[in-house]
Amino acid sequence: MLLFSVAVHACDISNPARPLPAYRKWTELVMTEFFSQGDRERENGLPISMLMDRASTNIARGQVGFIDVIVVPLLTAMEEVLPAMKVCTTYMKGNRDFWAENEAAAEAQMKAGTQKVPVLPVFW
DSSP: OOOHHHHHHHHHOGGGGHHHHHHHHHHHHHHHHHHHHHHHHHHHTTOTTTTTTTOOOOHHHHHHIIIIIHHHHHHHHHHHHHHHGGGHHHHHHHHHHHHHHHHHHHHHHHHHHHOOOOOTTTTO
């Protein structure tokens, strides 16, 4: 039962282990939802939930943190048991690099109030 629970959790957090175009699109959808919620919280005078404040959440930095803290440990451990997961961990590493390369630009955009999910590199 534990193995099934781990597999379901891995599926739930699997976007960083997909090809970048799919991961980027899901990030855009999730961040749109998060920022909408944060806007509603602000409008209603409520404290804004973590990662949902467009004025203080660096999308790229958040993705790097998510990958480093949540995704890497689980998928790396799974790869030890299921070597075919190498495909997923390879995508994950490349995607982490993509977000890390975009952290500074995302920070500048966040401060200017113009932050968007970065465009895909030309090779995609």
